[in-house]
Amino acid sequence: MYDPILDALRRGAVAEALTAAEALVAERPDDAQALRWLSTAQMQGGQHDAALATIDRAIALAPENADLHLARAGVLVGSRRNEDAQAALSQATVLDPNQFTAYVVQAQLALSRGEIAEAERLNRLAARVDPEHPRLAFVDAMVLFHNGNGEAALTVLAGAIQRSPDDIQLLHALGSVYLARGHLAFAEQTFRNILDKLPAATDITLLVASLVGRQGRPEEALEVLAPVMADAPVSSVGARSLAGRLHLQAGQLEEAAPLLQSALAGGVQDRALLSALLELWHRQGRRPEGAQALEACLAVSPKNPDLWLARLALEDVGSVEALEVSRRWAETVPDELRALEALLAALDHAGQHEEADVVTEQLIAAMPGHSLAQTRKVNRLIEKDPRAAVAHVESLLVRASGGESRALLLGWLGMAQDRAGLTADAVASWGERAALLQTQSLPLPLVGPAEQAWPALAESGDAGNGRPLFLWGAPGSGIERMVAVLVNARAALLSDRFGATPPKDGLQPFATVQRLLAGQVDPAQLVQDWRASLPARGAPGGNVIDWLVWWDNTLLQALRPQLPQGHLLVVLRDPRDMLLEWLAWGAPSMMAIPSVDVAGAWLAAALEHLAVLLEQQAYPATVIRIDGIEHDSRRLAAALGEALGGAQLPTPPQAGGSGFESGHWRHYAQALAGPFAALTPVAVRLGYPET
Numbered sequence: 001m002y003d004p005i006l007d008a009l010r011r012g013a014v015a016e017a018l019t020a021a022e023a024l025v026a027e028r029p030d031d032a033q034a035l036r037w038l039s040t041a042q043m044q045g046g047q048h049d050a051a052l053a054t055i056d057r058a059i060a061l062a063p064e065n066a067d068l069h070l071a072r073a074g075v076l077v078g079s080r081r082n083e084d085a086q087a088a089l090s091q092a093t094v095l096d097p098n099q100f101t102a103y104v105v106q107a108q109l110a111l112s113r114g115e116i117a118e119a120e121r122l123n124r125l126a127a128r129v130d131p132e133h134p135r136l137a138f139v140d141a142m143v144l145f146h147n148g149n150g151e152a153a154l155t156v157l158a159g160a161i162q163r164s165p166d167d168i169q170l171l172h173a174l175g176s177v178y179l180a181r182g183h184l185a186f187a188e189q190t191f192r193n194i195l196d197k198l199p200a201a202t203d204i205t206l207l208v209a210s211l212v213g214r215q216g217r218p219e220e221a222l223e224v225l226a227p228v229m230a231d232a233p234v235s236s237v238g239a240r241s242l243a244g245r246l247h248l249q250a251g252q253l254e255e256a257a258p259l260l261q262s263a264l265a266g267g268v269q270d271r272a273l274l275s276a277l278l279e280l281w282h283r284q285g286r287r288p289e290g291a292q293a294l295e296a297c298l299a300v301s302p303k304n305p306d307l308w309l310a311r312l313a314l315e316d317v318g319s320v321e322a323l324e325v326s327r328r329w330a331e332t333v334p335d336e337l338r339a340l341e342a343l344l345a346a347l348d349h350a351g352q353h354e355e356a357d358v359v360t361e362q363l364i365a366a367m368p369g370h371s372l373a374q375t376r377k378v379n380r381l382i383e384k385d386p387r388a389a390v391a392h393v394e395s396l397l398v399r400a401s402g403g404e405s406r407a408l409l410l411g412w413l414g415m416a417q418d419r420a421g422l423t424a425d426a427v428a429s430w431g432e433r434a435a436l437l438q439t440q441s442l443p444l445p446l447v448g449p450a451e452q453a454w455p456a457l458a459e460s461g462d463a464g465n466g467r468p469l470f471l472w473g474a475p476g477s478g479i480e481r482m483v484a485v486l487v488n489a490r491a492a493l494l495s496d497r498f499g500a501t502p503p504k505d506g507l508q509p510f511a512t513v514q515r516l517l518a519g520q521v522d523p524a525q526l527v528q529d530w531r532a533s534l535p536a537r538g539a540p541g542g543n544v545i546d547w548l549v550w551w552d553n554t555l556l557q558a559l560r561p562q563l564p565q566g567h568l569l570v571v572l573r574d575p576r577d578m579l580l581e582w583l584a585w586g587a588p589s590m591m592a593i594p595s596v597d598v599a600g601a602w603l604a605a606a607l608e609h610l611a612v613l614l615e616q617q618a619y620p621a622t623v624i625r626i627d628g629i630e631h632d633s634r635r636l637a638a639a640l641g642e643a644l645g646g647a648q649l650p651t652p653p654q655a656g657g658s659g660f661e662s663g664h665w666r667h668y669a670q671a672l673a674g675p676f677a678a679l680t681p682v683a684v685r686l687g688y689p690e691t
Helices: 003-011 014-027 032-044 048-061 066-079 086-095 100-112 116-129 136-146 150-163 168-180 184-197 202-214 218-230 237-249 253-265 271-283 287-300 305-313 320-332 337-349 353-366 371-384 386-399 403-419 423-440 479-488 512-517 523-533 553-562 575-585 596-616 633-643 664-668 673-685
Strands: 469-472 545-547 567-572 621-625
Touching: 003 014, 003 032, 014 032, 032 048, 032 066, 048 066, 048 202, 048 237, 100 116, 100 136, 116 136, 136 150, 136 168, 150 168, 168 184, 168 202, 184 202, 202 218, 202 237, 218 237, 237 253, 237 271, 253 271, 253 287, 271 287, 271 305, 287 305, 305 320, 305 337, 320 337, 337 353, 337 371, 353 371, 371 386, 371 403, 386 403, 403 423, 403 575, 423 575, 423 664, 469 479, 479 545, 479 567, 479 633, 512 523, 512 553, 523 553, 553 596, 567 596, 575 596, 575 664, 575 673, 596 621, 596 673, 621 633
Parallel strands: 469 545, 469 567, 567 621
Antiparallel strands: none
């Protein structure tokens, strides 16, 4: 809806942009972004006072929006100049190329239009006239900020403020960049400095109060806001919205209610207010009153998606009322994708799948690449007509661009081919997907010898240092199902090895195996480092369950003498099911599949380590076989509880997850004959039938 305004601004059609912006604001007076672009159009049209008043209206509606404060800083800088209009500024520089002010204001206007390179060029021209002027820092900093270099922008602004400490515009820009980067305490202090100089600046008061509240000090924030709330003429609906949210944050529901309701009645309909009202109505048990209030708003603003989403949030998921609201939304705004998405979800919850199919087609017609709708269509076709699903996904692949979308579609195609009995084709589709994802995956670890000359297993002694459990399952084992059980039971599980910041101990890098074998790692130091890392990982003691990415018997060089009280807990399935599961569904470890043959050989070698460990009882270990119970949450919880010494673990709602049934590998006996031949010997050693 903003595109016509932005397009006109880019083309320099100021009158056209102004007309479009005024029309949008008339239609959506509570839309802070619409007001922002109206302010920009007014600024470029030379209406500086109006531009400042408009951006202040936007900030009153959304005082926490950093972009609006950045825009206001630009308006402030530009509105203090005599050369108001772009044409006049251009003429000024033609008549006198040394006019510093003209260049700076032109750079400001270019910045407001999003023309970053032009703003940079004009600022360089200004710098030739007066290279030491602190006002140059504003454009320089904003260019850096828009290019993603926020820290450099802060450095530039801080340096300029040292030379011009009372420059309100530079202080405003500094605070706004701090705010945009999430440095709330620094932003608060910077805006407090401005408030000390301009105590009557209502917009700054609102912002400081908001920042204090966001840092968990709502009572203090209300004290900051008190002078504004006491002055009726300046107590805007935005201020009432903020005050209501702060009272709600402080748990003062009775004080919050009239303020939030007054803001809603005054035209504020942003997500922050609606979210606060939803919380208030739920906590006070006043959902019917909330529904009435939102219905009144919808009567005036029937196309506001946030109002409809809030209205839906007051109904129970899957209820008849939720379906009725979704239908009304889709009928009122038939081209709103979110309305169709809500209706689709409500229809599926109600079991009205045929009508949901129709809505699915509407979504796809409106957006052919709609992931939710396409996923549902493929799943429905797989249920009803797998070969039709194959044909549909193949048609999508023809139009797919980019590796990520192709990988997703190849996964769907493999599933459709599996259901259609086209097993060789399914293997080919999943193999192609694995090749596309290889650069995003971890390389397969090098596997050490399964049998080695290990040091003696030390005495376990007492449990003073804890009795840790090491949880491991090779790719395709279904280890994530057991993790879901442990998470649901709130067990002392460490899963950070699979996150963005894994521990840096010796049990994490694949290279540990080779380094242990080469004598480059002291086994005692390896265990000591593991222990030392536990507190930082959220485990003050050693009674933890550490979920490992990999296992190799080479670790016994360290664990047997240094951690004899440890215990390895392994999740296992038929290795051939594991390979198929890994190929079709992936694995938490995100290990690459260079080819199906290579993956099969690697999995056989990794599982040989387990077979040797069990046969030789080389380390305390328990194997949990989940064959046949993969999708049964209750039985999974019972199996894990038994392995943990008879613990009674609660049943998680969805521990079963996706995946094939036990024994599904037999459908692929021909398509995966080579890899299965490599896996069968170790499968037999682990207790599985040969065929």
